[in-house]
Amino acid sequence: MTLRSWGQLPARPAAEERWWNDRAASLPGIAGTMLAYGNGRSYGDVGLNSGATLLHTRGMDRFIAFDEANGVLTCEAGVLLSEILDVFVPRGWFLPVTPGTRFVTVGGAIANDVHSKNHHRAGTFGCHVRRFELLRSDGSRRICSPHEHADWFAATIGGLGLTGLITWVELALKRIPGVGIAVENTRFCGLDEFFALNAEAEARHEYTVAWIDCLADTPRGIFMAGDHAQGRGLVMAAKRPLSFPLTPPLSLVNGLTLRAFNQAYYHRPLPAQTVMPYAPYFYPLDGLLHWNRLYGRQGFYQYQFVLPMAARAALDDILRSIAASGQGSFLAVLKTFGDLSSPGLLSFPMPGVTLALDFPNRGAATLALFDRLDAIVSVAGGRLYAAKDARMSGEFFRRAYPHLDEFLPFIDAKFSSDFARRVLP
Ligand SMILES: Cc1cc2nc3c(=O)[nH]c(=O)nc-3n(C[C@H](O)[C@H](O)[C@H](O)COP(=O)(O)OP(=O)(O)OC[C@H]3O[C@@H](n4cnc5c(N)ncnc54)[C@H](O)[C@@H]3O)c2cc1C
Secondary structure, eight states: OOOTTOOOOOOOOOOOEEEOOOOOSSOOOOOEEEEEOOOSSOOSSSSSSSTTTEEEHHHHHHEEETTTTTEEEEETTOOOOHHHHHHGGGGTTEOOSSOOOOOOOOOHHHHHHOOOOTTTHHHHHHGGEEEEEEEEEEEEEEEEOOOSSHHHHHHHTOOOOOSEEEEEEEEEOEESSEEEEEEEEEEEEEEEHHHHHHHHHHHHOEEEEEEEESSSOOOEEEEEEEEEESSSSTTOOOOOOOEEEOOOOSSSSHHHHHHHHHHHHSSSOOOEEEEEEEEHHHHHGEETTGGGHHHHHHHHEEEEEEEOOGGGHHHHHHHHHHHHTTTOOOOOEEEEEOOOSSSSTOOOOSEEEEEEEEOOOTHOOOOOOOOHHHHHHHHHHHEGGGGGGOOHHHHHHHHOOHHHHHHGGGGGBBBHHHHHHHHHH
């Protein structure tokens, strides 16, 4: 099988794929390297191991225990966030931090230390992990927490799957008053307006995020603030999501369709305030399965960076460079990170502003644009998100992640990935 990452970029296949379903089993003795494969929702190559072994963890999908008094769930690392939501939302519990798709495994969420729209209040996913077990290729098992093997805990959270295999996890869920989300939508034009809205909204709301149209002459967008709402009446009717059926030879996303989509999205009728089911608020793209096929056989890149707040001017430069390139994105997502520190040595978030954009893979033209954007991000003291990356240089990665040297000794010699081989010393 040729497993591809979410961006569907052409990649060399793994030599072998094994299902790893039993958390008590030993890791296979193999000649080369191995890597856990969660649910393949990373865009680039952190989850790929070309020419070597991938261990599918989705079969490790059991709930182990739930402490109802404190909301602490113990589960295997292959459980999907969607499976947690299905069981626990009706009981009044929610994920403390959730990325923009619920189809990721708990192990994958830890390995990339994912963030959500509530970073300013809750930090990253790893901030809510109480403990986990780490299995190494030498057969050793360590219980890792902020108090026990704390150095292994810090290396494995955001550790890109390189420190070994996480088998089970204890995660603190959070109480919610109901299943809906009260949302306030505001259209804005220009980044000054975005930052003013955001400062005011972060003080009042648990979740904040904006969609921006980066192809418009002045960046414009829709700011969405949300909070869990009371009431039990908003359970989504269980309907089968639609699925994009095939990968067309060429990308259906191009300058023309992007402009038309962004225009229509910006002007669509929008209630200023509404209460909606949680799924379309947190996971708008999960409604169309395999939407990544829209980009055709050459696939697409996501480019997500964070800039320190003091380097705001660099954001203008980046948006100008993107608009000038004529390459752009559906649903570019703009958000600020708060100053809660992440527990992982290689966690991506830092206080500042982050933007995530999708680009159809147009070969050299797209890569040249990224080189220009890298130069701006780098000079501004920012960095790129490994979970979304498929091409940043090792030099840029090593400069942007100041704790890399502390992390290196924790890598398991039998674990590797395409990403690691590209960027690590
Ligand atoms: C539509 C969409 C929206 C997204 N939105 C966000 C967002 O808002 N915020 C955000 O932070 N991310 C976001 N992401 C990225 C996604 O959350 C991460 O890439 C996540 O890590 C994917 O998890 P996965 O289970 O699919 O893991 P994979 O992509 O399969 O693997 C990711 C990494 O986890 C490692 N891994 C998996 N399981 C284990 C294990 N048991 N033990 C050790 N290592 C393991 C793998 O080796 C790999 O390095 C989004 C992705 C998509 C497709």
